[in-house]
Amino acid sequence: MLLIYTGGTIGMVQNPKTGAHEPLNFEHLMSHVPELAELKVAVSTTQFCKPIDSSNMNPQHWCDIARIIVDNYDSYEGFVVLHGTDTMAYTASALSYMLENLDKPVIFTGSQLPIGVLRTDGKENLISSIEIAAARDRAGFPMVPEVCVYFQTYLFRGNRSKKLSAEEFKAFRSPNYPQLANIGVHISYAHHHIHHPDRTLGLRPHFDFCSDVTFLKLFPGITPQTVHAILSIPNLKGVVLESYGAGNAMTEEWFLQEIREAVARGIVIVNVSQCATGMVEMSIYDTGNQLIEAGVVSGGDLTAEAAVTKLMFLLGEGHTPKQVGDLMLVPIAGEVSPTQSENLKPRL
Ligand code: ASP
Secondary structure (H helix, E strand, C coil): CEEEEEECHHHEEECCCCCCEEECCHHHHHHCCHHHHHCCCCCEEEEEEEEECHHHCCHHHHHHHHHHHHHCCCCCCCEEEECCCCCHHHHHHHHHHHEECCCCCEEEECCCCCCCCCCCCHHHHHHHHHHHHHCECCCCCECCCCEEEEECCEEEEHHHCEECCCCCCCCEECCCCCCCEEECCCEEECHHHCCCCCCCCCCEECCCCCCCEEEEECCCCCCHHHHHHHHCCCCCCEEEEEEECCCECCCCHHHHHHHHHHHHCCCEEEEEECCCCCCCCCCCCHHHHHHHHHCCEECCCCCHHHHHHHHHHHHHCCCCHHHHHHHCCCCCCCCCCCCCCCCCCCCC
């Protein structure tokens, strides 16, 4: 099992002068978990040259993590990635798209309190993640051959996960997909929710992302200037439109005109809901239907994190805007539920 330390609160200590948490090195972290020696799992470790707060993560770091996994793929049965919680859902989503045909566990975890703190949640997260990464089914195959997030008794599919609390130990949820395992006295796996790849295919990594994307979050009173400024960003190729409810937006002509013009310029606009659960179904209301007509594509039940990273991934792969739009509802790694594709519907 390979443990990859990228940074985050789990390995931080408090700066005595400022009181702020700062990343420390791996030896420090390991010295606080002597229990690791008792695990019946051989754990090798590696770390980023400079551990970082996950607020500083970017696609280059995603590639660095993927590169470590790819280079060590044949030598280890599973991988645990220690990562800050703030952007863990983005990194886990990105990695799930990058590691095509993954057939080994890649478990992301971190903590809300540093591992050196008495009440830390980090120890349990780390030890359970290692156990999950090492777990095998009766046939000897990895129990969870997916990119996952483990946090305080729950195992989630990484690209379905979301950090919902800055305070609670149970900080993550997977609003639109069931947990892959619950950890109590026993680890109970939800086998029918776990994706099992075709093991004959072999890992096929991808490393290209396009960062010419942005979010456009609607709110009552958003001005034409704001929408225009966002959609006029030079080289913009993709937008995650965070709309209301089942994918609704205002029907004012200035707004629809901005959207139409952006789509005509080749910008892919993907509609996700500001609601934490449920999915975008633009055809339910006129306010959504007008978006379909304007050329907006549905993001179904994608989380915002999974949507923006998928957009970056598909654009990075060199797909045309039409292809990217069509692929948004086609699962790459179980990030979106199968729906009747609104994206493939003929324009009205
Ligand atoms: N700011 C930290 C990070 O994301 C928070 C954490 O790890 O929980 O790196």
